[in-house]
Amino acid sequence: MSKKLKVLMSGGGTGGHIFPAVAIAQEIQKRFPDAEFLFMGANGKMEMEKVPQAGFKIEGLNIAGFDRGNLLANVNLPFKVISSLLKARKIIKEFQPDFAVGTGGFASGPALFIAARMGIPTFIQEQNSLPGKTNIFNAKKAKTVFTSYPNMEKFFHGTKTLFLGNPIRKNIITDIIDSDLAKEKLGLEKGKLTILSVGGSLGSRTLNNGWKENINQVLEKNYQLIWQTGKLDYKNILEETKDIHSRNIQIVEFIKNMEMAYSAADVIVSRAGAIAISELAIAKKPVLLVPFPFAAEDHQTKNAQTLVDKNAAKMVKDTEMKEKFWNTLSEICENEGLRKEMAQNLDFFAKPKATEEIVDEIFKNLNIKE
Missing domain, CATH: 3.40.50.2000 (Glycogen Phosphorylase B;)
Incomplete structure (x- = not known):
């Protein structure tokens, strides 16, 4: 020009x-x-x-x-x-x-x-x-x-x-690496099922409460958990979980290297914001979505439902957390075939x-x- x-x-x-x-x-x-x-x-x-x-x-x-x-x-x-x-x-x-x-x-x-x-x-x-x-x-x-x-x-x-x-962050597209290598870099065990929980930069009280209620189940199953709490609940959660001495549970306020966390994860639990979903589709990891119910016009639930309809994700609503969170998550974690199918179906939404x-x-x- x-x-x-x-x-x-x-x-x-x-x-x-x-x-x-x-x-x-x-x-x-x-x-x-x-x-x-x-x-x-x-x-x-x-x-x-x-x-x-x-x-x-x-x-x-x-x-x-x-x-x-x-x-x-x-x-x-x-x-x-x-x-x-x-x-x-x-x-x-x-x-x-x-x-x-x-x-x-x-x-x-x-x-x-x-x-x-x-x-x-x-x-x-x-x-x-x-x-x-x-x-x-x-x-x-x-x-x-x-x-x-x-x-x-x-x-x-x-x-x-x-x-x-x-449009999403470039490093999510370019820097996803082998899962075992990412686990090693994060101080986690290779080959052990790893769950990543992300609730946005401020965190999600719903997700945090879900993990507090089910932390013993995570330990019993010998799963690894990268738990991003957000700023508001971080100190309280550290205090409440101080008796849990397990390298399987990593509690962090904020995740700077999101691409590393995505790489390490076998299953992801997340809110259903538009950009988060676009990144999850690129990461191609099976995901349990817990939509934020107070987003404008409840658009997070609509976003999540679109993925659920293509069997690219599972969804649990805020109001269903007590009854359905652990059972739905277990269904994903314990079924490798389902995980592979969900990851493949996510590809439809991946637009690098x-x-x-x-x-x-x-x-x-x-x-x-x-």
Whole structure:
């Protein structure tokens, strides 16, 4: 390209929206090192910190979602929407992007709406099997919607929809190693069935309580457990389990080398966030999903159900943990044939080239030559 490429990115509220936006921007930057990027986020949300950490400029809008729990908090919502639309218009007019990409969250509503109104080509990347309202609304004017699950045309009537997967961390794709070697590196025994439990960076109290109730079963079965507790429960769990002196149980607050933990695992227990599921599909390890029930529109349960329907995962709901957690986990751990079948079926959802293919499609649509 003769003139410098300018790209508007918008997405936030959660890591599940922010990370795909950053990954897409990084892929474009790899191809056009002098490209200029501007992110639009919501003031007070995590994107205002995470996007600059990734090296990109961000502008904040004073936008929030509809609060169903506290209706009085919505009194100012119309004013916030109007002020966000006006600010988005001013920012876009000054920046003059060649195209805009939205990944969901409050801020991408006004950002993509105004961009489309100003004749700027817009693209949407949807992470979940049940799309967010912002993406459904903006899809009407979008060139293409990139989805992470198949058969999602029904949500985006009349808009070109491509099942390309979620952009995920590069090292998950490149650094998965032999299971026994990973166990050795983590100080675990080779050949012994290993369970990895991950509940996100803050951890999951539901999963933590599940393990506390069943820790003796893990020891009796002689399974190995890598138990990521998250920040909030870590100290209490260490205190409560201080009498358990077993190298089979590794309790950690946070896992930095996720690719190593995935490699070592024979079975994974996880929440059902979109990005987590995309990483699990790449790792190709049988998984028990425990969806977070308070995610927007219960999308984690919908994500998990999509995998369950293809026999690529098992699911236990929060409310079923006491009755079903250990029995369902045992069914996976004690049946090698089932584990192999689940791992193979996960391959359908594995999209290691998602980021590259999304950018390829954007460039092809706009006839941008590299």
